[in-house]
Structure formats: C-alpha cells, structure tokens
Amino acid sequence: EVQLVESGGGLVKPGGSLRLSCAASGFTFSSYSMNWVRQAPGKGLEWVSSISSSSSYIYYADSVKGRFTISRDNAKNSLYLQMNSLRAEDTAVYYCARETGGGIADYWGQGTLVTVSS
Amino acid sequence: EIVLTQSPATLSLSPGERATLSCRASQSVSSYLAWYQQKPGQAPRLLIYDASNRATGIPARFSGSGSGTDFTLTISSLEPEDFAVYYCQQRSNWPPGTFGQGTKLEIK
Numbered sequence: 596e597v598q599l600v601e602s603g604g605g606l607v608k609p610g611g612s613l614r615l616s617c618a619a620s621g622f623t624f625s626s627y628s629m630n631w632v633r634q635a636p637g638k639g640l641e642w643v644s645s646i647s648s649s650s651s652y653i654y655y656a657d658s659v660k661g662r663f664t665i666s667r668d669n670a671k672n673s674l675y676l677q678m679n680s681l682r683a684e685d686t687a688v689y690y691c692a693r694e695t696g697g698g699i700a701d702y703w704g705q706g707t708l709v710t711v712s713s
Numbered sequence: 714e715i716v717l718t719q720s721p722a723t724l725s726l727s728p729g730e731r732a733t734l735s736c737r738a739s740q741s742v743s744s745y746l747a748w749y750q751q752k753p754g755q756a757p758r759l760l761i762y763d764a765s766n767r768a769t770g771i772p773a774r775f776s777g778s779g780s781g782t783d784f785t786l787t788i789s790s791l792e793p794e795d796f797a798v799y800y801c802q803q804r805s806n807w808p809p810g811t812f813g814q815g816t817k818l819e820i821k
Contacts, residue, residue, distance in 0.1 A: 630810070632757075640749075640757065640800055642810035654808040690756055697804025699747045701768060703756035 597621040597702045599691045604707030611681050611711070617674040617691030617704055625649075625669040628694040631676050633687035634706075642698055643689070644676065659685075681711045715739050715806045717813035719799075725821040732788040734816045736801035741781045745805040748777055748786045751815075752797045760799075761786065788818075796820050 603615040617629070631643040644665040645654045653665055664677040674691055688708050692700030716739040726732055736746065744764040749757040759768040761777035764784060774789040788795055801813040 632810075639815045640751075640802075640812045642802075642808070642812065645808065645810070656809050695762065697745060697807040698810025699759070699762055699802060699804050700757075701759045701762075703758070705756055 597693065599693065599702060599704035601689065601691050601704045601707040604689065604709045606710045606712065607681055608713050609682060609711055612677070612679045613681065613709060615676040615678065615689055615691075615707060615709070619672045619674065619691075619693075622693070622702075624667075624672040628652075628696075629667060629674045630692045630694050630698060630700055631665060631674075632690045632692055632700065632703075633685075633709075634690070635684075635687045638687075641687075645694060645698060646674070678709070681709075683711050685709060686711050714809060715742060715803055715811055717801050717803060717811055719801060719813035719816045721816060722814075723817045723819060725819050726791055727821045728791050728793055730791050732786075732791055732795070732818060734786040734799050734818070736779075736784040736786070736813050738782045738784075738803060738805075740806075742803040742805035744780050745803055746777075746779070746784050747802045747804070748775075749800045749802065750795075750797045751800065757800065791818075793820075 598620045600618045628647045646665045662680045666675045688706040690706045691704040693702040720735045748761040751757040765777045
C-alpha cells in the first residue's frame with residue numbers, strides 16, 4: 596500500500612524558516628517524481644514544487660521561487676521542502692504527492708499545516 | 714500560464730441524479746487534463762487522468778470527456794459519498810501544474 600506521511604508543520608513567525616518532510620513507503624520511491632502541493636484555509640489547490648526521481652529536474656511555482664527548496668533522499672525514501680523567508684500567504688496545508696507525469700499526482704499524503712503568523 | 718475555469722462554482726443535486734461538471738482551459742491542453750475529488754479534511758484523490766482514463770479503483774460511475782479547451786466530468790448516478798469538491802488540473806503546459814478553482818457538489 597502506498598503511504599505518504601508528512602511532518603514538520605507548525606506555527607512560525609513571518610520571515611522564519613521551516614523544513615517539511617515526507618516519508619514514503621509501499622512503492623519504489625526512487626522511480627517516481629514527487630510534488631508538494633498546498634491549500635490555503637478554505638481555498639483551492641496550488642502546485643508548489645516538483646522534483647524528478649534522480650533530482651535532475653526541479654521546478655517551483657513563481658510564488659515560492661527563491662524562498663523554497665525541494666530535495667529528496669532516495670536512500671531514506673524521503674522528500675523535503677525547506678521553506679525560508681516565510682510570509683503570511685504561505686499559510687496552508689502542505690501535501691506531499693507522488694507524480695505520474697506533468698504534475699499529476701496519483702497518491703497524496705494527509706498533509707501538514709503550516710501557519711505563518713506573528 | 715494556462716488558466717482553468719470550472720463551472721458551476723456550486724452544484725446542488727440529489728442522490729441518484731446525474732452530475733455534470735465543466736472545466737474550460739484558456740488555451741488548448743490537448744487531452745492532458747485530470748480530475749480530483751476532495752472531501753472535507755481529506756487529501757485530494759485522483760479520479761481521471763488524460764481527460765478520460767479512470768484512475769485505479771475509481772468506480773465506473775465517474776467518467777471524463779473532452780479535449781482541447783472544454784472538458785466534462787460526469788457522475789452518472791450520485792452516491793452519498795460523492796458530495797465533495799472537484800478540481801481539474803492540466804499537464805499540457807507544465808510547469809506550473811495549474812488547477813481550476815473547484816466545483817462544490819452539495820446535497821440538494
């Protein structure tokens with residue numbers, strides 16, 4: 596069974612940093628591209644970032660470019676999102692998702708809430 | 714960037730009725746469109762990919778159609794568990810992986 600479990604969310608002040616993690620199991624993690632997708636409270640879905648299976652290709656939404664860094668450790672079956680210079684508008688549930696191609700995700704974690712507030 | 718517009722914003726129907734949800738792209742996305750279902754407090758679930766292909770484990774009452782700029786998600790006979798928010802997403806011009814704003818399917 597495919598499982599994706601996010602962790603690392605919490606309350607952080609504007610300008611602060613946070614690192615999200617996603618532990619993957621039930622599939623060959625090193626064979627899949629992975630995504631981060633977020634959802635602000637009461638709002639729709641927003642794609643944040645993608646990383647290819649070997650980390651050769653990395654993409655970011657314009658809204659987070661230069662502030663967020665996606666990475667992965669295939670030996671640990673883990674995906675990460677380092678978030679710096681956080682803003683109030685980054686407040687959202689952040690989902691880790693397995694990508695099937697072109698940003699389309701077939702499995703999602705349960706999400707971790709990031710709240711940016713003073 | 715391709716913009717996806719979903720309509721209606723809210724659809725009120727009764728169990729057993731047929732639901733038709735629309736997603737329109739600002740430019741052609743060929744058949745590279747997916748549909749997701751999201752229930753309150755849950756992660757999205759992939760229903761349809763590449764316009765008309767059901768994802769693993771998705772019931773046959775869900776079907777997708779369309780190409781180019783106009784797409785439809787049809788639920789042939791609504792079950793109580795189908796009331797949720799539905800999102801479309803394109804992968805034709807990626808990144809970014811743009812989503813529509815969602816259609817809320819509520820019980821009438």
